[in-house]
Amino acid sequence: MNSFTEYFRGIFSGIRSLLAGLSVTGKYFVKPGTTVTQQYPNNRKDLKMFDMFKGEVIMPHNEKNEHKCTGCGICEINCPNGSIEVISASIVSEEGKKQRIIDRHIYHLGMCTFCGLCVKTCPSQALAFGQEFEHAVFDRTKLTKVLNQPGSKIMKGVE
Amino acid sequence: MEEAVKAPVPEQEEYVINMGPQHPSTHGVLRLVVSLRGETVRNVEPHIGYIHRGIEKMCESITYPQIIHLTDRMDYLSAHINNEAVCLAVENALGIEVSDRVKVVRTILSELTRIQSHQLFWATFGMDLGGLTCFFYGLRDREMILDIFEETCGGRMIVSYNCPGGLMNDIHPNFQKRTKEFISYFRKTLPEYDRLLTGNVIFQERLKNIGVVNREQAIAWGLTGPVGRASGFSCDVRKHNPYSAYDRVTFKEILYDEGDSFHRYKVRMDEMWESMNIIEQLIDNIPAGSYAEKMKPVIKLPEGEYYQSVETARGELGVYIVSDGNKNPYRVKFRSPNFVHLAPLNLMSQGSKIADLVAINGSLDLIIPDIDR
Amino acid sequence: MEFSIYDFSSFTAWIDSSLRASMSPGWAVAIEMILIGIAILTFYAIVGLFLVYAERKVCALMQNRLGPNRVGPGGMFQTVADLVKLLFVELVPIKNADRALFNLAPFVVIIASFMAIGAIPFAKGLHAVDLNIGVFYLMAISSMGVIGVLLAGWASNNKYSLIGAMRSGAQIVSYELSVGLALVTMVVLAGTMQLSEIIEGQRWGWFIFKGHIPAVIAFVIYIISGTAETNRGPFDLAEAESELTAGYHTEYSGIKFAFFFLAEYINMFIVAAIAATIFFGGWMPLHVFGWDGFNAVMDFIPPIVWFLTKTFFIVFLMMWLKWTFPRLRIDQLLTLEWKYLLPINIFNLLLMAFLVLTGLHW
């Protein structure tokens, strides 16, 4: 007798648990506005990443085409996978002193793991993270970027 | 059924199938060579190494701050906690005491990491068992945590937010607000998970008494985390050897005695509640202070050996660093929980069905890159 | 000659008589058969594509997604695009496969579902064959598909396929019983196996109302075992994508895969159509005895609309089940059948017989 009642209790509690599950999916089926899908290429205009988002390493330039990089190479030393190469040159500054500047600050996006050590350790805050995330290209060599813009100079007062 | 399994069968009658390296239920490049007799599993032999990157070898040639970004890529669902393990080991070795702010923020982020990991577990576990809808609900809610991470840390899964001595940057002003929003939302949504899956009679029948590991076995095999606690093995590093801010919060260590797949699942579900409790205790009073201690530009650990264990979402992660005084470690060993959990898979699944093997594999919640390292 | 959307019998009779007037009876029958074949084939394709689309949309809404939304308005033509793609996909030859059986299997599956459609009454007079053993015929035909599944699993030379096929065999052999007994319960109530008479018998109340509790139980059992018979979730053990990758059709590609895929949806339609016919009165509108105004309004809605509404409602139920529940294990599947559904079914049949004998039904 005991097992008999257990048999039926099993059936009914089982059915109840199944109905509870159905109620959840049913609720979302009839409830409008719960869709969370973002339609990506269509919402490109109002898709804004967070300020902190690590999309790529950039070197901010001001409106006079000046950056803060002194070419010290600390970022290159700190990069764990060799995605930064600093090629420096030396010039004679206005005061007649020999000064080291960057010729090219090469950044291999394809090798970067976005650990943030270059940005963190840069003594003059010359590097930052950009929010661009659409990096797909057809040729891998295009992932190698030169961060300093052509003709740019070091900002005054940055040593 | 038991006797039939134990009876000696000539090898020709075994039906060997390869589950993986590309298989929907192995969650990565794990290959299981399964010997079957009918539907019954007789032997499971895991083959790993498909994603072995030699992280331990790589660590020997890079500096301590650079190790952090490699640990992200081991157990990518507990990335923040992995980072924390290395940072704590380095800080303890140098005798640096980080500020309270760092401790609290690390704890909150660790618990958020744990919740998102368990959410993904719930999602994929449901999918393993054939309930596809779970997958989308789990990911839908996980997205909120990933947004919090993205806003504060800059990365979604691979956060790289810790560094020896503190954090990479201060928390975002929205951090507290968003976290509280998430908690109040998730407190309402989590019971839905239970209604959809936990209470479901099919689900329970599929999991109860499947892949049973008792307490003695769990200790002998070194099973920690939710897998060990489902067997009644109290192994929570947060309780036994508290680190960061875990000594100043009250929380319950979830323990069950059954040790089957269902209770491994249940531990994770209950842990999400506990994690939310921990976060609520801390989120309103994050102490002021610096977000990072001043460190030397080149960190050199004094000669010696350092061991630090933390509780990741899957169990105890041990970091064993041997230093010879240089800026590079002499040897780094990661005691990864998934590697340990994979070993008794054969023991758990012998004599069960193929579908049970999938369920057991799912309930162990293996992350393959963490196994291979 | 007038056509009415309420009664197709005059329309079919007109085709028949005009054909017979211009040729010998043998030719007329042959032409009619071809016409019916073309009609069913068209219907098959349309319903198949629509159901695939509907399933995607339904599950998307349940999962807080949008579902297909790129091709055509609301993604209406997504399935058509998929079909075009499948037509161009390479048919991968399988090494050491049993070539003949491998190619035969999708046709067996599709022909089985094709034959079943012939016996389904879509509206009054819109009926390919009205067999006097219609229910029996449908049961017999709908279990033929499993032969195709078994062939596919065996001929693929793939271990996953074979396991899937064996599971499918065990499953259908068991659940065929429940489907049969649930329908027999209703046949006891109806007193006939001819589908047109069963529908006519529901003019004043559908059988699910007429039969009280036993009819409801029979309906629930029928839906459960019907879902199992079509290899759909939560009973999709034969393909169990998380265990067997794709089960019996792992090795199929291109249009051969499309055949399996379509057949699954058509089978679902057939199961739902049988349920609608036997439990919900098929194309018969909802009538309440004595409410003449209400009945007139109900009669105004064409029978084909009634039939399709009922069928798609049941299809929706089956989709709802699939997208909510986790999959069963093979031994639980058989336990459910032999320990629960079968005893309940037999008891239910007795109850129904008692009800009919004592005249307690309406």
Add this chain to the structure above:
Amino acid sequence: MEKTQLAALAATLAPDAQVVQGKQFVEITLLPTELYTVAEKLKNHSDTALDMLVSITGMDYGSELGTVYHLRSTVHNHMIVLKTRVSDRENPEIDSLCGLWPAAEFHEREAFDLLGIRFRNHPDLRRLFLDSTWGYPLRKDYKDDINILAK
């Protein structure tokens, strides 16, 4: 139990070994020949009760190879570290601890795979991650000709 007491107890259980009270744990350095017996004693003694093997780390000390065992007692919540070294780099052999802790099976396979340390009495000693054509990458003299990370 205090660490000093634990160290004293360990010294009595392993008389021939070198017991050091490390910064974090009690460390026992011992010969490979006595590893198994000492480990067995440490596991079964009620005051040490090291019932859980946390990890096995294969080490390359330059001229010697070795293994480091982190053992934990779930009863007393303490840890003891066992260390052993072998000087034979060509054919290093250490006793397997699989008989004491089944967890050792995978850890030892890992150490064998990456450092080439053979474990006697291991039930199934095969390469774990890499195939048999690879060298032993965690050895310090391992040369990686293909993937050079060093700058």
